[in-house]
Each structure stands twice: as structure tokens, then as C-alpha cells.
Amino acid sequence: MNKSWGFGEQQLQALFECLQNNGYTLIGPRLDQGIIKFHPLNDFSELPRGIHSEQTAGNYRLQTTEDGSFFQWLVGPDSFKRYLHPPRHKLFSVKIEEQNFSVIQEETNPAEKLAFWGVRSCDLASLAILDRVLLDDMASDEYYRSRRANLFIVAASCTTSAASCFCTSMGDGPEPRQSYDVLIQEYLKEGKARHIASSGSAAGDRILHNLCDTPADENSVAAYQQQLQHNIEQLNRNRLDTTGLAQTLKQASEHPHWDEIAARCISCANCTMVCPTCFCITTDDRLDLTGEYAERWLTWDSCFNTDFSYIHGGAVRPNTRSQYRHWLTHKISTWHDQFDSSGCVGCGRCITWCPVGIDLRTELKVFQEDLRRD
Ligand code: SF4
Ligand code: SF4
Structure with missing residues (x-):
């Protein structure tokens, strides 16, 4: 020691x-x-x-x-x-000089x-x-x-x-x-x-x-x-019972309680912005007026943004119900399949900073109690 x-x-x-x-x-x-x-x-x-x-x-x-x-x-x-x-940070910039592209990688x-x-x-x-x-x-x-x-x-x-x-x-x-x-x-x-x-x-x-x-x-x-x-x-x-929780959430994918949460959630994305484990990003490109210089920037994104799940012609998670369900199921359940651990560390930030006071422990308990009864 x-x-x-x-x-x-x-x-x-x-x-x-x-x-x-x-x-x-x-x-x-x-x-x-x-x-x-x-x-x-x-x-x-x-x-x-x-x-x-x-x-x-x-x-x-x-x-x-x-x-x-x-x-x-x-x-x-x-x-x-x-x-x-x-x-937010710049990934690289591109310049056209004498009809050739040159890519300037951003210094890390x-x-x-x-x-x-x-x-x-x-x-x-x-x-x-x-x-x-x-x-x-x-x-x-x-x-x-x-x-x-x-x-x-x-x-x-x-x-x-x-x-x-x-x-x-x-x-x-x-x-x-x-x-x-x-x-x-x-x-x-x-x-x-x-x-x-x-x-x-x-x-x-x-x-x-x-x-x-x-x-x-x-x-x-x-x-x-x-x-x-x-x-x-x-x-x-204030304990959350995690016994069998990952499996419970998989069984709850069509549970009516997602609609009840969606009626309160305003899809503001605060929970993903304050979460210390959320890592999703998007990129945007900026072109100057001459068309000879462009930059690519990385920014945080959120699964609560409809554009985040846009795939050729539409968003696969177009409403709050599907967005909240995806967020919570990924954090607590499918993260285990992907990374061999929970995606939640229990810091409570998403609870404190949710403007409508949604507490994931309370919501998870509803699924647990309901599915255990069945
Ligand atoms: S309690 Fe879990 S889901 Fe919520 S912000 Fe912290 S790590 Fe993220
Ligand atoms: S912080 Fe609350 S209201 Fe905002 S997206 Fe998350 S659960 Fe919904």
C-alpha cells in the first residue's frame, strides 16, 4: 500500500x-x-x-x-x-495554390x-x-x-x-x-x-x-x-439497482413508458453535453469567399439532435421517444456489448442539469419494476 x-x-x-x-x-x-x-x-x-x-x-x-x-x-x-x-477544434485546412491542393494538418x-x-x-x-x-x-x-x-x-x-x-x-x-x-x-x-x-x-x-x-x-x-x-x-x-439492468433495457425497447418520458423530455441535449463519457462528434466545413481556402472543424454532437441519425433521406431516430430511448439504452445496456463496461459512471450530471428534472434512476426503476412483475 x-x-x-x-x-x-x-x-x-x-x-x-x-x-x-x-x-x-x-x-x-x-x-x-x-x-x-x-x-x-x-x-x-x-x-x-x-x-x-x-x-x-x-x-x-x-x-x-x-x-x-x-x-x-x-x-x-x-x-x-x-x-x-x-x-470544438479545427482538424485541418485546405488551400488551393497554383491549381494544387495542399492540406495543412492542425497541430495537436x-x-x-x-x-x-x-x-x-x-x-x-x-x-x-x-x-x-x-x-x-x-x-x-x-x-x-x-x-x-x-x-x-x-x-x-x-x-x-x-x-x-x-x-x-x-x-x-x-x-x-x-x-x-x-x-x-x-x-x-x-x-x-x-x-x-x-x-x-x-x-x-x-x-x-x-x-x-x-x-x-x-x-x-x-x-x-x-x-x-x-x-x-x-x-x-440513492442507489440504482444494476442487477440484470442491461438485459432489462433490451426487453423494454417497446415499453409504453418511453412515451411518458418523451412527454416530459424537451430534447435539449443537456444530458449528453454534461456527460463525461459521451463522445459523439460531427464535422463542419467552412469555405472562404474565394473558394481557395477551406477548414474542417470537429464539434460535439448529440443523439438528441435529429440530424445526428440522418441517413440518406431521413433520420432513423426522428422523435424524442426514439432519441431518449437510444441514449439511455446505449449508456446502460448496449455500451456493455460495445466496450465491455457501462457507459455511465454515476456522476449524476445528467440528473442535475436536466431542465425538466428527469432522473434516469427513477425512469430505470419503472422498467425494472414493471418487467419483474411480468
Ligand atoms: S450519471 Fe451517467 S449518464 Fe448521467 S451524466 Fe453521469 S455518466 Fe453520463
Ligand atoms: S437533459 Fe432532460 S430534457 Fe434535455 S434531452 Fe436530456 S432528458 Fe431530455
């Missing part, structure tokens, strides 16, 4: 600055128009302090406290996905080293899912590959959760268990945030050995474990 270190605010700042001094661009949380968004950070003081969040279906509220915490904000609408698989900037700050267990699980899709040998995404290769991850465990979180149901949290460099465990004692740090890679180990000299004491570890356990119990109250 990796050694755990007592970690104070000074060491947190030193870790932040050490990564900067090693040439990393820090990407982390910042308070932005009432939400937590991930931005490039220049200074440790930009990190939000004492911010907690309340999240239920269609509802997101931040509260400011005096506890000095760095990681109680949970997840916002943003995920780190946008820095590996951005919502592989030299840029990114460090993600405050990655939760659900978002780590989502990176593992994106790796399976975007690093696939048959169709790898070079932009994603170049950034992923140089990534340093500072993960954070969750000792609190929102009503929309269900990572324990998907086997992903609330403590990160995979592929991070440094893990920060934050807990509250006497109303103030305390920290423990441990490493998950040789690079993380080197950094922590230089920054830390005091091993975490038993009382701190016990206090952290107690709050973690309390959070697991809390998360289990």
Missing part, C-alpha cells in the same frame, strides 16, 4: 506550484457565474474555498462556508473531458503537459471509458492521445455527495481507485478541512517525497475513513 502523508494547505500550494514549475498547465475548478467550471489556473488562490454544492434533479446550488475546504464542491456541469476531447500540440486538479472517482472512471473509445487501435483520436499521454492527475476523494450522485451503484466511488498520480483525501474536523495525500504513480511518489515529511497519523486516517464510510451509506440511499 502507498504511504499516506499528512498534508496541509502549505503542501497543497507547494504541490500546485511544483506541477507548474515542472511545465504543467494546471486545469482545475474555478467559481464562474455561480457554478464550478474547470479552467486553466495560473495561481493557487484561484481555487474555490469552502464551497459545497446541493444537487437534485434540475437543481444546482452552491453554498459558501468557513471550513476552508478545497474539494467539497463535488462535480459541476463541466468535466475534464473538454480538455482532452474539446467541444503534443508538447503541452496538462495536470488535472481535483478529479473525482466518477471522472476517473469516465477517463478510463474514453480511453477505451478514443485510444482504440482501429480509430484512435490523435488530439486525445497526445494530451492523454502527458497527463498528471491529482485526484480527490468525496466524503460528501449530492442527491444526484450514484457512483457506488456503478462501482466507481466515492474514493478513486485507479490511474491517478496523487490522491488527496479531504475530511472535516472541528469545522475545518484537513488533508491526507498518497501517491498512485512513480511521478506522484517523487513529488510527494519532496514535499512531505510527516506520515498521516492514525487518528487522521480513522477520521477520514469514518467520513468516507458515512458518505458511502449516504450514496447507497
